Amino acid sequence: MLFLFKYIDDLIGKGFEWYVILELLMYASATNVAMALPLAILLSSIMTFGSLGENYELVAIKSAGISLQRAMMPLIIGVSMLSVGAFLFSDYMLPVANLKMGSLLYDVRNQKAAFLIKEGIFNNSIPGYSIRVKKKDPDQTLHDVLIYERNTTSGNVNTLMAKEGQMFITDDDQLLVLKLKNGKRYEETPGTAGTYNPRQRLMRTEFKETEQKFDLSGFQLKRTDEDLFKSNYAMLNLRQLNFYRDSFELKGDSNLRSTYRDLTMLARTYRTDSLNPKGPVKIIKKYKNVLELVPVDKRIQSVQTAKDQIRSIKDILSRKELFIDDNEIRMRGFLIELNRKFTLAMSCLVLFFIGAPLGAIIRKGGLGLPVVMSVLFFLLYHIISTIGEKSVKEGTLTPFIGMWIAIFALTPLGIFLTYKATVDSALFDLDFYKRWFKRLFAKTQE
Numbered sequence: 001m002l003f004l005f006k007y008i009d010d011l012i013g014k015g016f017e018w019y020v021i022l023e024l025l026m027y028a029s030a031t032n033v034a035m036a037l038p039l040a041i042l043l044s045s046i047m048t049f050g051s052l053g054e055n056y057e058l059v060a061i062k063s064a065g066i067s068l069q070r071a072m073m074p075l076i077i078g079v080s081m082l083s084v085g086a087f088l089f090s091d092y093m094l095p096v097a098n099l100k101m102g103s104l105l106y107d108v109r110n111q112k113a114a115f116l117i118k119e120g121i122f123n124n125s126i127p128g129y130s131i132r133v134k135k136k137d138p139d140q141t142l143h144d145v146l147i148y149e150r151n152t153t154s155g156n157v158n159t160l161m162a163k164e165g166q167m168f169i170t171d172d173d174q175l176l177v178l179k180l181k182n183g184k185r186y187e188e189t190p191g192t193a194g195t196y197n198p199r200q201r202l203m204r205t206e207f208k209e210t211e212q213k214f215d216l217s218g219f220q221l222k223r224t225d226e227d228l229f230k231s232n233y234a235m236l237n238l239r240q241l242n243f244y245r246d247s248f249e250l251k252g253d254s255n256l257r258s259t260y261r262d263l264t265m266l267a268r269t270y271r272t273d274s275l276n277p278k279g280p281v282k283i284i285k286k287y288k289n290v291l292e293l294v295p296v297d298k299r300i301q302s303v304q305t306a307k308d309q310i311r312s313i314k315d316i317l318s319r320k321e322l323f324i325d326d327n328e329i330r331m332r333g334f335l336i337e338l339n340r341k342f343t344l345a346m347s348c349l350v351l352f353f354i355g356a357p358l359g360a361i362i363r364k365g366g367l368g369l370p371v372v373m374s375v376l377f378f379l380l381y382h383i384i385s386t387i388g389e390k391s392v393k394e395g396t397l398t399p400f401i402g403m404w405i406a407i408f409a410l411t412p413l414g415i416f417l418t419y420k421a422t423v424d425s426a427l428f429d430l431d432f433y434k435r436w437f438k439r440l441f442a443k444t445q446e
Contacts, residue, residue, distance in 0.1 A: 001087050002032075003025065003028040004025075005375070006107075006127060007024075007105070009204065010105075011108065015083060023100075023104065024101065024104060024105065024108070024444060025343065026095050027098075027100050027101030027104070028100075028101060029382065030093065030094065030097035030174070030270065031097055031098060031101060033086075033089065034090065034094070034274065034340070034344050035382070036291060036345070037082075037086055037344070037348060038347040038348055038351045038378065038381070039129040039351075039378045041079060041348050041351055041352050041355065042351040042352070042354065042355040042374045042377060042378055043076070043355070043370060043374040044105075044354040044355075044359075044387040045079075045351075045355030045359060046355040046356075046359040046362075046370040046373055046374050047359065047366065047367070047370045048075075048359055049356050049357070049358075049359030049360040050354075050359035050363060050364045050366075050370050051357075051359075051364055052313060052359075052360070052368070053359065053360050053361075053362070053363030053364075054363050054364055058071075058360055058363075059181070061334075063358050066420055067422065068360060069418075072356055075352070075356065078351045079348060079349060080349065081350040082348060082370075083345040083346070083392065084281075084345065084350050085342050086345050086348055087341060087342065090340070090341045090344050090345075091341050092237060092238050092239050094234075094436060095234065095235045095236055095237050095240075095409060096234045096235075098232070099230065099232075100237040101230065102234075102235065103228075106380050115135050115221075117131060117133065117136060117142075118133075118136075118166070119135055120132070120133075120134060120179065124150075126151060126176075126214050126215070128150055129147060129148065129149060129150065129214065130147070130148040130150055130357060131145070131146070131148075132145075132146045132147075133145055133146075136446050139283065140166060140167045140168065141164065141165075141166055141167075142164060142165045142166070142178070143163070143164050144163065144164075144166055144413055145160075145161070145162040145163075145164070145165050145178070145183070145238050146159070146160070146161055146179075147159070147160040147161075147178060147212065148257040155189065157188040157189075158185070158186070158187045158188070158189075159185070159186040160183065160184075160185045160212070161178035161180060161183050161184050161185075161188075162181060162183030162210075163181060163182040163183060164180075164181055164182065165176070165178050165179055165180035165181060166179040174187070174215070174322070176213070176214040176215075177211060177212070177213050178211070178212040178214075179210075179211055179212075180207075180209070180210050180211070180212060181208060181209050182207075183206075183207055183210070184205065184207070185205040185206075185210075185215075186202065186203070186204055186205070187202070187203045187204075187205070188201065188202050188203075189201045191361065198235070202245065206313035221325070221402070230344050231244070233333040233334055233336065233337040236292060236334075238335065238341060241334050241337055241338045242338070244334050245331065245338070246334065246335045248327055248330055248331050248334070250419075251327055252327050252328075252331075253324050255320060255324060255327070258320075259316065259317070261318045262316050263313065263316065263421075266309065266312055266313065266316070268445075271332070277321050277366070289305070291295075296356075311389055328329065328395070329393075332392055332395065332399055333393075335399035335403075336389060336392055336393070336399055336402075336403060338399075339399055339400060339403035339404065340403060342401055343385070343404060343407060345408070346404075346407050347381065347385075347407065350351040350381075350407055350411055350414055351377070351378070351381065351410075352414075353414035353417075353418055354377055354410060354414045354417055355374065355377075356418075356421075357418045357421030357422075358377075358417055358421075360421040361417065361420060361421050379411075379440065381406050381412070382406075384406040384409055384410075385403075385405070387405075388401070388403060388404075388405040388406060389402060389403065
């Protein structure tokens with residue numbers, strides 16, 4: 001639904017086949033696994049252990065001498081296997097899904113709107129033509145057809161008018177054919193005089209029946225080569241991300257070496273023997289200005305040379321700085337996607353260790369309180385991870401800290417909830433807090 005709401009304007013009115021929309025939805029579903037899978041694990045773990053606690057099955061398990069950690073062990077193994085599967089999915093399948101979706105969505109968004117003829121409205125979809133129909137019957141019969149052939153240099157020099165006609169599209173959807181009856185064609189052409197006048201001669205042709213063909217190939221979906229999108233961050237696997245990261249690190253090092261080389265060459269270019277002393281300089285007295293060290297007849301030349309050199313150095317450094325900034329942005333993008341593949345697997349484990357003890361504590365199953373609690377904790381995780389990722393993109397945090405900050409923040413919470421569930425804490429028991437407040441008010445009244 002989010003995908004449809006986001007791209008509905010790019011899909012409506014373009015005449016796509018049903019399988020194109022279905023293909024886009026399939027790829028969009030694959031890209032949403034990174035958000036849906038951790039939430040599903042959190043919700044299912046809360047519901048499972050909440051149902052066990054609500055039906056006193058956890059009490060029976062503990063009375064049999066089985067600790068909560070031992071009871072959770074089969075699920076821990078299952079979630080660990082699911083986390084490994086999530087990592088493999090994000091490394092092998094998700095880049096392919098992102099590549100397919102990105103290339104198809106690019107073609108869909110650049111697709112022209114479907115050719116439609118509405119009554120009383122000029123249609124300018126076909127390049128070079130403007131078509132208006134006064135009335136259109138359900139059987140595609142047209143009445144009072146007016147066709148202007150538009151020319152960017154000379155204007156509407158050809159006009160065709162017909163009483164009625166029939167419209168149909170060829171089987172290969174490449175041509176629109178209009179069979180027109182009882183009409184006239186007006187065509188303005190240049191004359192034979194020496195001066196150019198595109199409207200010097202008017203020709204009028206009457207016809208009982210004629211055929212007009214228009215090219216519709218521009219309205220068909222044309223697929224772009226997927227290789228053009230393969231360098232995007234989200235469309236690379238772990239091996240490719242490491243390769244691109246190393247490549248951009250080499251580019252950054254090469255840029256620094258070239259900066260030093262250019263500045264050194266520039267300094268050598270502006271050195272002149274006439275201004276350089278042959279031996280060591282002995283300062284006899286204190287000078288108020290450095291120009292006092294330069295002969296009077298060469299001071300203007302020295303100042304101008306210094307200005308030119310400073311201007312050249314500033315130009316070189318500004319170009320190198322732009323390259324460094326762009327290179328760092330690309331590097332951060334590769335590192336974000338590289339860390340994301342590991343954080344997806346770890347988030348499944350962390351949210352399980354939050355959901356399972358939380359369900360054992362609240363002792364509520366079903367789709368009521370577990371849904372509320374899971375949404376709250378997932379929003380906390382999602383907000384922290386989003387802020388961390390944006391901070392990495394802005395350069396305020398390192399990629400490792402920014403992408404793992406949500407895991408680092410929620411891991412202590414999972415350990416705390418597991419401890420509370422082990423010791424049968426009444427952390428979320430409303431009756432416990434009611435009794436506590438009653439005792440507090442009783443002491444206050446006494």
